[in-house]
Structure formats: structure tokens, C-alpha cells
Amino acid sequence: MRLRNPGGIGATGSFDLLMPPTCWLTGIPLAQHDVAVSSSIRDELAVQIQAPYCHRCGANRTRGAGHCPLCPQRRLGTAEIIRVGEYTHPLKELIAKFKFGRHWALAPLLATQMLEAWERSGQPRVDVLVPIPLHWWREFGRGFNQSRELARFLARRMGKPFADGLVRRKRTPRQSLAGSANQRRENLRGAIASKPLDWSGQHVWLVDDVCTTGSTLHAAAMAFAALPQEYQPERISAMVLAVTGMERNSSTS
């Protein structure tokens, strides 16, 4: 089988699949110090990380603005959210390549962006990182859980524990097909459960790739709330790559 360079230029063999010599998005040759994407894409990511946003719902906001009008529309069930940026270029394309294209080389790049967003937020306390689970059938089809890969990498870089402590109890429609925020929340009611673990005293960080209406994060937070009180975490927060507007999007789950 002929190997093809997913970066688009300069395909020479299997090594290129792991270390493409060209940018994953632009296709231009990478400088020697660049990894996965060109410096121009990294600059765009840096701009996104620096953009002000609401730490309760993740929505964009003007620096210094007061009350966030979008919080009531996106109830996450978490104490706070840290994000890299909006679900727009270049994050949108990078996530699509990572999630649906199975381009593993992007996991460290994307997780590093999350780490930088966490550092920029003042490095709030992290006790354990917990990925949003996929239903086993969807994970079987996709080949991996992108949130687990991100959480695993973050845990390693932070020197914190990683816990695959949540499970999907039922298969739900793809969030992109699920309609309104209320419908999404209804679809996910009881769909996520915590394993019988003692989370007491822990500041848990849920890790996901994209937050749309927040219904998935909300369902995960409610999974902890369903545990006996003495086993519930002290605090639940969320760390994601991207937050969308409230519009439906075809590439989210």
C-alpha cells in the first residue's frame, strides 16, 4: 500500500506519517523547530488562548465586561471552564483531523494548547483529570477516545493522576444531530455514570475536545452528583479545546 503524507507535501514513507515535514493545515514546509503545524498556525492559536472569555460558560466576551449574557444558555454543571479558543479556524480543522482523521501526531500539540490555557488561567488546582467517555460502540468505530488521549497527555505533563472514572451507559445520538440544547440535555440524561470510586476531597477536571451547549459536561457533572455524598468530588471543573457558539455544528459530539 502506498503511504500518503497527511501534511500534503513530501510524502516519502511511514516516518512521514508520524513526523510530517509539512504543516498539517497549510501544507507548507515546516521550519526545523516547528512540530506538526507551521509557526503561523501556532501564532493563531496563541491569539486564541489570549482572547478573554467567560470562565463559567466558555463564551467569548469583551475584556472587562460585566455580567455574561450567555451563562444561562450554557449550564455546564461545573465550577469553571478553561478553553483554548473558539471552535473556528485553526482549532476546528485541527480537531477534525485529530478526531475523525485519526492523526495521532496532533494529540501532543492540542494537549499542549490546553496546558498553556490552564497556565494562563493561573494554574488552578488539579487533583485528577477525567476524560469524557464515549459509548463503547462509538469508540470501537472511531478507534480511540480523543478526550482520553488529551487527558492522558495532560496528566503526564502536569504530573497529576489520570482516571478513566466515567462510563457511557447508553448510546446517544450524535450531539450534532440532537437538536436544541434542551433536546441534547434530555438525550444525555443518565447516559454518563461514575464508576464506584471515592472522589471525596478531589478537584476533578473533566477533559473534552469540544463544548457546544455544555450538555455533555453537564451530564458528566451530574454523574458525580448521583454518587453517595461522601464519595462526591469537592469541586468539578472542565478543560476543553474549543467552545462553539450556540449554533448546531456538524463536527462535535
Ligand SMILES: [Zn+2]
Ligand atoms: Zn458565561
